[in-house]
Amino acid sequence: MDFGPHLLLASLEGAVTAAILALTAMGLSIVFGVMRVVNVAHGEFYMLGAVIAWWVTSLIGGHPAIGFVMALGIAPLVVGLLAAAADKLILQKINYDPDRTIVATIGLLYIIQQTTLMTFGPDARPVQPPFNTRLALPWFEYGEGGFAMFWPWGLSITSYKLFVIVAAVAILTTLWLLITRSKIGLIMRATQLDSETALAFGVPVDRVYMWVFGLGAGLAAVGAVLVVPIQQAHYLMGHDPLLLAFITVIIGGLGSLPGTIIAAILIGMSDGIISVFFSPTLAKIIATLLVAMVLVFRPQGLLGRSA
Amino acid sequence: MVTKPESKFTRRGVLKTLAAGTGAIAATSALPGLSGFAQAQSSAPIKLGFQVHRTGIGAAYGRWYNRTTEAAVKRINDMGGINGRPVEIVAEDDGTDPKRGAEVLEKFATQHECDIAFGTLFSHVVYGSAPRAGELKLPYFVVSEGHHVASGKLNRYTLQPGITDVKSQVQAMAPFVANNLGKKVTMIFPDFAFGHDHRDFFTAAIEAQGGEVVEAIAIPPTETSFTKYFPRIPRETEVIYHVMVGPAVLTFVKELGEFFGPSSPEIFGFIDSLEAVDIKSPGLEFLEGTYFWEGNPRNAQADQSSHDKAYRAAVGVDDNGASLEDAQDVSTYSHMFGCWETLNVIKRGMETANYQGPADRAKLIEAVEAMSDMPLSDDHPQGAKRFNGKTHQTFGHQYISKVTDGKLVVEHTTSIEDGLYEDEVDYTTQSF
Numbered sequence: 001m002d003f004g005p006h007l008l009l010a011s012l013e014g015a016v017t018a019a020i021l022a023l024t025a026m027g028l029s030i031v032f033g034v035m036r037v038v039n040v041a042h043g044e045f046y047m048l049g050a051v052i053a054w055w056v057t058s059l060i061g062g063h064p065a066i067g068f069v070m071a072l073g074i075a076p077l078v079v080g081l082l083a084a085a086a087d088k089l090i091l092q093k094i095n096y097d098p099d100r101t102i103v104a105t106i107g108l109l110y111i112i113q114q115t116t117l118m119t120f121g122p123d124a125r126p127v128q129p130p131f132n133t134r135l136a137l138p139w140f141e142y143g144e145g146g147f148a149m150f151w152p153w154g155l156s157i158t159s160y161k162l163f164v165i166v167a168a169v170a171i172l173t174t175l176w177l178l179i180t181r182s183k184i185g186l187i188m189r190a191t192q193l194d195s196e197t198a199l200a201f202g203v204p205v206d207r208v209y210m211w212v213f214g215l216g217a218g219l220a221a222v223g224a225v226l227v228v229p230i231q232q233a234h235y236l237m238g239h240d241p242l243l244l245a246f247i248t249v250i251i252g253g254l255g256s257l258p259g260t261i262i263a264a265i266l267i268g269m270s271d272g273i274i275s276v277f278f279s280p281t282l283a284k285i286i287a288t289l290l291v292a293m294v295l296v297f298r299p300q301g302l303l304g305r306s307a
Numbered sequence: 308m309v310t311k312p313e314s315k316f317t318r319r320g321v322l323k324t325l326a327a328g329t330g331a332i333a334a335t336s337a338l339p340g341l342s343g344f345a346q347a348q349s350s351a352p353i354k355l356g357f358q359v360h361r362t363g364i365g366a367a368y369g370r371w372y373n374r375t376t377e378a379a380v381k382r383i384n385d386m387g388g389i390n391g392r393p394v395e396i397v398a399e400d401d402g403t404d405p406k407r408g409a410e411v412l413e414k415f416a417t418q419h420e421c422d423i424a425f426g427t428l429f430s431h432v433v434y435g436s437a438p439r440a441g442e443l444k445l446p447y448f449v450v451s452e453g454h455h456v457a458s459g460k461l462n463r464y465t466l467q468p469g470i471t472d473v474k475s476q477v478q479a480m481a482p483f484v485a486n487n488l489g490k491k492v493t494m495i496f497p498d499f500a501f502g503h504d505h506r507d508f509f510t511a512a513i514e515a516q517g518g519e520v521v522e523a524i525a526i527p528p529t530e531t532s533f534t535k536y537f538p539r540i541p542r543e544t545e546v547i548y549h550v551m552v553g554p555a556v557l558t559f560v561k562e563l564g565e566f567f568g569p570s571s572p573e574i575f576g577f578i579d580s581l582e583a584v585d586i587k588s589p590g591l592e593f594l595e596g597t598y599f600w601e602g603n604p605r606n607a608q609a610d611q612s613s614h615d616k617a618y619r620a621a622v623g624v625d626d627n628g629a630s631l632e633d634a635q636d637v638s639t640y641s642h643m644f645g646c647w648e649t650l651n652v653i654k655r656g657m658e659t660a661n662y663q664g665p666a667d668r669a670k671l672i673e674a675v676e677a678m679s680d681m682p683l684s685d686d687h688p689q690g691a692k693r694f695n696g697k698t699h700q701t702f703g704h705q706y707i708s709k710v711t712d713g714k715l716v717v718e719h720t721t722s723i724e725d726g727l728y729e730d731e732v733d734y735t736t737q738s739f
Contacts (some may be wrong), residue, residue: 006538015536120364124554128589134565154566155535231531234554236363240531280527306448 005139005152006276008116014159014272016230019168020223022264024241025248026172026257027219033255034192037091037101041108042220044243045083049075049221050233051116054125065130068229076218076226083217087210096209109238114233116253129160129229164226171222172261179257188212192255213291222244244271249286255305262302313536327331349553353388353657355380355650356415356424356445358436363403364528364553365429367583368639372400372426372450375643378621379650389657397421405435412436416443416535421664425649427451427643429552430501437461444739446668448653452476452602454504457700460731463739466699468692469649470602470642471502475726479705480600481512485721488516488573488598489545495551495563497538498525505550505577528553537566550577557591559586564593574598578605578708578715584638585629589714594710598718601706602641603689618647618688627714644689651686652678652694669739676735693723699731702726 028042042270052075086108094100136156151169168276170307179185191208199205231237248267252259266289274283294301320499335519357376360369380394388394397419398425401408408427415421423446427433430453437455440447441462449456449467454474457465465690492513496502502525509521516679526533530553540547551559560580564571574597586594601607607619622643624629652675656662659677660670676696683691702723 007731009537009538013532017532117362121363122369123583124367124557126557126588134568136568153542153570154540156565156568158565231558232555236554237531274536275539280530280535 003153004257009097010154010273010276015165017271018162018265018268019246020227021092021167021268022167022261023223025260025264027085028215028258029249031216034188040105044109044112045079045217046081046220046224046241047238049224050228051120051226052078053225054127054233056265057127064128073226079221080214080218084214085183087213104283124232124234125227125252133159141299167220247291250291253301255301259301259303329388342404342646351395354397354421355394356421357396357426358411359398359402360403361400364404369708371639371643372646375622375646383654389654396664403429404432408432408436409439416445431499437465440464440575446672448649450649453501456697463734463737466702468652468694470645472704474508476705477509477703479649479721481516482706484575485516487569491521491545492548493522493540493544494520494548495524497528497552531555532558533562544572546575547575548575549580551580554578561590578641582701583637585637597710599708601708603644604706604717605640608717614685614688615722617685698730699734
């Protein structure tokens with residue numbers, strides 16, 4: 001493939017990765033920012049979102065779009081409620097002690113993963129996309145006869161992949177408005193800045209924590225519902241997103257939302273481009289190296305404030 | 308484990324044990340229902356340790372290997388078992404993980420006291436387990452396709468009598484690809500031992516036919532998105548040769564179709580890329596008219612043998628290769644016959660060797676090594692086989708099918724001779 005079309009294809013693939021990653025990492029980042037909790041079970045909430053999406057779509061017949069829309073509503077809600085319950089039943093009981101929350105969320109990771117294995121089973125199951133048209137993309141070249149348009153082999157994207165990018169942008173914008181413009185956001189930010197003072201001003205910190213934990217898991221589930229028509233629901237699928245989300249959040253600055261977005265785009269695009277031109281392994285190596293560099297030279301992350 | 312040489316026996320301890328033992332013996336002889344030990348041994352079941360991929364990336368294969376094994380054992384027991392003894396399956400999940408695989412063999416040998424172990428598919432698990440089988444002196448019958456057995460890298464205790472290896476498969480296949488589809492091939496394969504077998508042996512086989520591999524694209528078997536690999540397919544490619552395993556095979560084939568759209572080169576795939584996947588799944592329409600290698604034709608063919616019919620019914624598979632109970636549950640038809648045939652080989656081997664217990668393990672292996680031609684029969688429903696006792700590898704027919712109206716229709720059947728190659732090892736010279 002020529003360099004130009006090749007780069008375009010790589011960027012498109014990278015943009016899809018970045019979109020999903022931004023949603024997943026954003027969930028992790030909000031939870032850390034507000035609650036100072038490192039949620040190791042985040043990837044499993046992602047997996048759970050995909051599995052529930054499969055379950056909902058397989059229950060509902062008719063056009064695949066109906067099932068998909070239902071899944072987009074139900075899966076994040078169920079996952080969010082489950083996470084909120086986990087917060088209430090586990091994390092609150094151990095007082096959000098940093099060491100113990102890590103151990104507790106590791107435990108949660110295994111409970112969710114093994115329960116899924118025992119109920120949903122070890123198979124990968126597909127979810128039909130609501131629409132999926134292959135869009136061949138043209139390329140322009142300056143040749144002997146002036147500008148000419150041609151259709152390079154393999155240069156294409158599907159309408160569903162474009163939708164994933166648009167949907168992620170829309171969801172993140174809504175989230176941004178929620179945090180910066182609404183009262184809920186104000187309460188969240190107050191809790192993030194100083195939970196004791198917030199408590200003194202009548203903010204129900206316990207309940208805020210519970211819903212923030214639910215929101216974080218719900219965001220991971222949204223990412224998973226969007227990705228499951230491209231990939232498939234499988235009980236081990238939470239592993240890679242967890243690693244990438246951690247990498248993203250560390251590079252962006254723990255708790256910094258704009259930093260997370262920037263880092264997600266950086267990691268997603270570089271993953272797409274490097275894996276197309278070189279190898280996917282190299283892309284992972286570079287991402288990990290970047291984390292090491294950030295930790296050495298800017299421990300608070302790109303946009304994080306130093307603690 | 309090292310046990311300390313000094314004795315820990317005390318007079319009191321010995322007396323206690325003796326007293327307890329005498330009591331136990333007295334108790335057993337007092338119970339009328341329990342017969343003596345010597346008689347129990349002759350009718351005790353023969354225990355086959357079944358190393359099965361219940362979880363991990365091989366789970367779909369594991370499910371069907373399990374069903375086939377149960378059906379085969381039921382048939383053997385209905386026919387009177389082995390040497391008059393019933394056969395019992397002891398199944399253990401290996402998680403499709405080499406480390407766990409070795410541990411499972413250990414459990415079979417020491418904890419469950421199995422007579423033999425069998426069943427493994429994924430080649431990295433075979434590589435991880437076979438050395439342990441050799442150390443435990445536990446006959447290990449694999450159903451894996453990998454060239455590892457015949458390559459001489461394993462040991463005398465590891466045999467593959469039920470399924471042809473990749474080297475033989477691709478060698479038999481290459482002339483068809485070169486003569487009918489094209490000579491410039493791009494290979495896409497999983498990045499582990501099994502995929503490397505494909506790469507190495509197909510490259511050699513197609514070159515022998517005057518063709519060449521223009522690009523070899525290795526993909527990790529745990530990968531979940533594939534479009535990013537496809538731009539490496541060179542423009543000059545005439546044939547795509549794909550073989551993929553793992554939970555994401557459906558995504559792989561779908562994205563391959565989306566990548567090419569209407570202008571694709573010829574596509575020749577190993578059915579591994581679509582094992583346990585319905586070929587009529589949405590997004591796979593582009594496969595119409597493409598070719599697949601099949602180990603055993605998934606769709607019942609027009610000239611279906613009575614043996615395939617009986618085997619299909621016994622395992623519970625319909626004419627489309629799916630479960631009789633659930634048409635969505637598509638089988639791994641091209642591989643699982645290996646379990647059925649391997650179990651029948653084990654039965655014959657144990658009968659020839661007059662196998663009585665673990666002391667006869669070496670005799671069992673010698674009996675299997677002495678086997679050669681196995682005709683098409685209810686024991687071997689996939690087709691005739693020729694077993695090579697020196698390399699511990701069997702050779703059989705291969706099928707090339709074309710997707711026609713959403714069904715796999717066999718176009719060409721290779722002969723056993725097409726897949727033969729020179730011996731790379733003589734395991735019979737190794738000591739037990």
